Amino acid sequence: MKRWIMIGFLVGLVFSIPWMAIAAKVPGVTDKEIVIGNINPLTGGAASSGIGQLNGFQLAVEEINAAGGIHGRKIKVVPLDSECNPTKGVAAVRKLIGEGAFAVTGEYCSGVAIAINPIFEKEEVPMVYSGCVTSKIVYPMLKWVFHGQGSSNLRDLSWGTAKFFVEKLGAKKIAFVYQANELGENELENTREALKKMYNMEFAVALPYNMGDSDFTAQVTKAKDAGADLMHVGGLVREGLLIVRQARELGYKGKITGGTGLSTGGFFEAIGDFGIGMVLQDTAPKYEIFDIENPMVKYVKEQSIKRYGTGPGRPNHKNLTGYYSMKVVGEALRRAGKDLTRDKFRKALETMYNVDIGIGNPVTFSPWDHEAVHSLALYVIATGGVPLKLDFECTVSEENLPVPHFPKPEMYPKGITRSPLADIPKLK
Amino acid sequence: MDILQLILKSLSYGSIYALVGLGLVLIFRATDVLNFGQGQLFTMGAYFLVTFWYMCKIPYALAFLMSIVGTALLGFVMERVACRPLLKAPVMNSIIATFMTGIVIYNAIQLIWGAEVRHVSPIISNKPISAGKIIFTAQDIWIVAITGFFILLVYLFLQFTKLGVAFRATSMNKQASSLMGVSVKKVFSLSWVMSGILAAVAGVLLAPVLMIEVGMGWVAIKGFAAGIVGGFSIPGTIIGGFLLAAVENIFGVYVSVAFKEMVSFLMILAVLLIKPSGLLGIEVKKRV
Numbered sequence: 001m002k003r004w005i006m007i008g009f010l011v012g013l014v015f016s017i018p019w020m021a022i023a024a025k026v027p028g029v030t031d032k033e034i035v036i037g038n039i040n041p042l043t044g045g046a047a048s049s050g051i052g053q054l055n056g057f058q059l060a061v062e063e064i065n066a067a068g069g070i071h072g073r074k075i076k077v078v079p080l081d082s083e084c085n086p087t088k089g090v091a092a093v094r095k096l097i098g099e100g101a102f103a104v105t106g107e108y109c110s111g112v113a114i115a116i117n118p119i120f121e122k123e124e125v126p127m128v129y130s131g132c133v134t135s136k137i138v139y140p141m142l143k144w145v146f147h148g149q150g151s152s153n154l155r156d157l158s159w160g161t162a163k164f165f166v167e168k169l170g171a172k173k174i175a176f177v178y179q180a181n182e183l184g185e186n187e188l189e190n191t192r193e194a195l196k197k198m199y200n201m202e203f204a205v206a207l208p209y210n211m212g213d214s215d216f217t218a219q220v221t222k223a224k225d226a227g228a229d230l231m232h233v234g235g236l237v238r239e240g241l242l243i244v245r246q247a248r249e250l251g252y253k254g255k256i257t258g259g260t261g262l263s264t265g266g267f268f269e270a271i272g273d274f275g276i277g278m279v280l281q282d283t284a285p286k287y288e289i290f291d292i293e294n295p296m297v298k299y300v301k302e303q304s305i306k307r308y309g310t311g312p313g314r315p316n317h318k319n320l321t322g323y324y325s326m327k328v329v330g331e332a333l334r335r336a337g338k339d340l341t342r343d344k345f346r347k348a349l350e351t352m353y354n355v356d357i358g359i360g361n362p363v364t365f366s367p368w369d370h371e372a373v374h375s376l377a378l379y380v381i382a383t384g385g386v387p388l389k390l391d392f393e394c395t396v397s398e399e400n401l402p403v404p405h406f407p408k409p410e411m412y413p414k415g416i417t418r419s420p421l422a423d424i425p426k427l428k
Numbered sequence: 429m430d431i432l433q434l435i436l437k438s439l440s441y442g443s444i445y446a447l448v449g450l451g452l453v454l455i456f457r458a459t460d461v462l463n464f465g466q467g468q469l470f471t472m473g474a475y476f477l478v479t480f481w482y483m484c485k486i487p488y489a490l491a492f493l494m495s496i497v498g499t500a501l502l503g504f505v506m507e508r509v510a511c512r513p514l515l516k517a518p519v520m521n522s523i524i525a526t527f528m529t530g531i532v533i534y535n536a537i538q539l540i541w542g543a544e545v546r547h548v549s550p551i552i553s554n555k556p557i558s559a560g561k562i563i564f565t566a567q568d569i570w571i572v573a574i575t576g577f578f579i580l581l582v583y584l585f586l587q588f589t590k591l592g593v594a595f596r597a598t599s600m601n602k603q604a605s606s607l608m609g610v611s612v613k614k615v616f617s618l619s620w621v622m623s624g625i626l627a628a629v630a631g632v633l634l635a636p637v638l639m640i641e642v643g644m645g646w647v648a649i650k651g652f653a654a655g656i657v658g659g660f661s662i663p664g665t666i667i668g669g670f671l672l673a674a675v676e677n678i679f680g681v682y683v684s685v686a687f688k689e690m691v692s693f694l695m696i697l698a699v700l701l702i703k704p705s706g707l708l709g710i711e712v713k714k715r716v
Binding site for chain 2: 042043044045047048051180207208209210212213214215217218219221222225237238241242245248249250251266269270272311312314
């Protein structure tokens with residue numbers, strides 16, 4: 001009897017081996033390829049930014065694949081449209097994970113980011129953002145979520161901008177016009193906190209609007225009635241452009257500043273002379289798509305046009321952030337080794353300390369900070385809507401932030417500071 | 429700010445609401461069908477302008493005219509596709525058909541022009557002009573003037589042409605008009621063509637004010653609200669459009685800027701509850 005039990009056990013074991021092998025298989029990873037999902041708003045008001053990011057991402061992938069891939073595996077990108085809509089974003093992420101994406105990247109819209117983050121934490125799937133800026137993706141830090149777009153989140157940006165409002169522009173009464181969604185409310189709260197803590201100052205008036213609104217007469221009127229000497233316009237390109245135009249049409253004579261969502265090619269193209277003197281936050285501090293003398297910018301711009309064509313407001317600097325983000329992903333995949341798992345990839349990201357990925361600011365992640373870069377750059381719009389970089393680039397100081405952001409270098413695992421990916425020959 | 433300034437600044441948006449509303453009302457009065465694709469007709473007007481003026485570099489006046497012709501043709505096609513084959517079916521079928529046609533046009537726009545936001549420069553200066561405490565732009569005057577011109581054309585057409593009389597007769601009683609020799613089918617087509625023309629004018633006028641995008645047909649909701657407020661009568665809808673834009677801004681400044689967009693829906697509710705026939709609508713009483 002015992003012998004039959006033993007035989008039965010062995011037979012069972014033999015049959016279960018293939019199933020165990022399947023269970024152990026890493027989703028999205030085969031001997032030949034790694035499937036990376038990419039969600040972005042590919043339609044709707046934020047499409048020029050979303051498509052720009054996707055194109056930048058694809059360009060970096062093409063480079064990596066042309067150089068033989070990573071540990072012999074080619075990268076396959078699966079793009080899906082989030083439409084800048086949280087519900088659609090959740091559906092897209094579930095589809096990507098369900099269909100076996102190894103990791104997910106992209107997303108420009110903060111509201112979508114907040115909706116999809118719990119999925120990554122629950123399913124233990126790495127997410128590397130390349131576009132959205134809400135501080136909630138890094139404060140508090142989430143285990144599987146990284147902000148790898150080459151510039152900072154709204155907490156860092158808002159603290160830096162608040163300093164600029166008061167110390168450089170001499171603002172006394174600030175009207176804060178913001179989109180009534182995650183992006184706007186996050187910027188509002190961070191800026192409010194920064195102004196209060198640094199200067200004991202309140203907004204003269206905070207004015208919400210909805211995405212899709214077109215008539216901002218009421219907001220501009222209220223800002224004028226409040227005597228605002230500075231109007232900060234948050235949100236995205238379409239509404240931002242209309243607000244700035246309508247403010248000037250209604251005779252608002254104060255200074256106007258713009259949030260990071262406005263800082264893209266479409267805005268500069270459309271605003272023209274209405275934007276003269278307007279100061280904008282930027283999300284790609286080291287390089288700008290308009291910085292045409294910069295060889296890296298020139299390369300990304302030319303290749304983007306050659307491979308993906310142009311569109312309204314495209315290519316824009318989101319092509320750069322998408323490209324940057326994929327370089328970060330590529331470096332982490334390389335560090336994770338041939339025996340790739342999601343956990344190894346996540347840990348590999350956390351080993352990156354001051355890593356030059358060949359474009360933009362060096363990347364630093366750690367087990368307690370998933371923000372790649374902490375800094376801010378500002379632009380002023382000159383005649384014809386041409387943006388000029390201001391001589392005001394700051395790294396947000398440690399004292400301003402609620403968590404230790406810049407841990408001592410000796411606390412990091414020793415790693416390579418320059419990625420071999422940065423030396424991959426560029427596509428012709 | 430002076431309330432007069434708010435009212436004056438609302439005139440340009442009010443014009444657009446009135447034009448879109450008028451397009452809806454013309455079709456509704458003639459055919460009993462509520463065109464849920466009106467927003468897409470309006471969007472097409474703006475995209476035609478982008479194509480002819482920006483892409484093909486055709487002079488503005490000609491591009492304007494071509495946009496009107498293009499959208500009017502589209503209106504004609506919509507009538508043939510979504511309305512004419514369903515003449516004997518319940519009206520609800522036609523309404524659903526217009527909704528579906530609108531979705532088809534929406535997707536066709538995405539396919540042809542892409543989903544990105546575009547902009548066109550204003551043909552008339554939008555630099556502020558001050559007259560005492562009042563600030564306006566030449567573009568505001570342009571929008572109001574062109575709207576007024578087209579409303580006048582519609583009025584003259586309906587009052588003083590044979591087709592206009594046929595239209596009015598059909599809107600009152602289709603069966604009697606038919607018996608009197610009016611070609612009701614022709615009137616149906618005419619109403620859709622006129623609606624297309626008005627949608628195109630609104631789209632072309634609003635193109636430099638708004639950013640052009642596939643979803644800009646939202647404005648049809650405001651036109652719809654203007655129609656309900658005005659009792660789906662032609663003068664009522666025009667007044668409703670201007671009233672809606674002004675009330676939205678006054679509400680935004682004096683009550684809540686966050687809920688400004690809610691006003692149109694509140695007005696619809698209020699009218700339906702208090703005076704279902706609208707401001708200038710004729711109350712229809714049926715003997716039962």
